Amino acid sequence: MVSAHPASSRRDLAALIAPFNRALLAEEKQVLTEYGASMWEYIILTALREHSSSNQGQLAQRIRHDKSRIIADIDRLEARGLVTRSPGSDDRRARVIAITTEGDALQRTIQAAIQDREDTLLVAIPPEDRRALYRLLEAIHPMVTPRDNSHI
């Protein structure tokens, strides 16, 4: 009897990526706990360092966070003086979120710690292989990131 689907010798790509993803998140969470920030708070600070200031809704959309759940995160960041939330000058419904100097510094500190951990995790991978990995993942990134159509 010949099977319609011969036993696959190859592991699912998802089965290779998922544990890697889990391990990276675990490392990241340890660092974040150290600095009293949540994953979403760190993602928000990182996004704000790239765009410096944006409306709350735009920000949520950019990082693919929920417009209703981002509120509490910004509340905490604001209370810690890491971001400011001010009413839009032209549209008084809008809230403009901007990162502060303290927020900027904290994001850098956390990111440096996270990348240190990532390097440690992959210390057994030769440098040129690691560079190849980054190059491949950067190439794949746009293929797996839903395009932002908000400008259309």
Add this chain to the structure above:
Amino acid sequence: MVSAHPASSRRDLAALIAPFNRALLAEEKQVLTEYGASMWEYIILTALREHSSSNQGQLAQRIRHDKSRIIADIDRLEARGLVTRSPGSDDRRARVIAITTEGDALQRTIQAAIQDREDTLLVAIPPEDRRALYRLLEAIHPMVTPRDNSHI
């Protein structure tokens, strides 16, 4: 003023892997919905094709599923005739889970469909780069998978 942490030019590895992981899971879930299986059910079938039969607890441990949550999954797989659940011969507390011919066939069908989708997702990556990616991820896999200490 010199910053303690200069702006990182590099993206976090987690920020590259997470969207990739999400995209792969989304593809996988579409296939699974087609065949009426949940992610955990597919993982269970895949694990059973590698080990053919095992105690419920050992199985849960191997796939890092919850020993209490695996119950409902096995209930459904058993009801569909994809696995059998029989009392252990030596230890009557234990339940031995074994995959059936139908279960084996379904896993192959689903896996083939999933890997087809994965190939489609990465169709723009040249074959040799894709091979390099798999090679790297296979090398990283043992570094990010918690070792099974159950035999100690």
Add this chain to the structure above:
DNA sequence: TATTGTTATACTCTATAACTATA
């Protein structure tokens, strides 16, 4: 007393709908 499978419960994350204030 410890372990296998089971059930019940609580907790986190997420998704969605309803509300307000502006436009």
Add this chain to the structure above:
DNA sequence: TATAGTTATAGAGTATAACAATA
């Protein structure tokens, strides 16, 4: 009427504790 932000609520997924049967 539509939109930005907010609040409240319901759901999925997960983690944990308590229980019955067996060791």
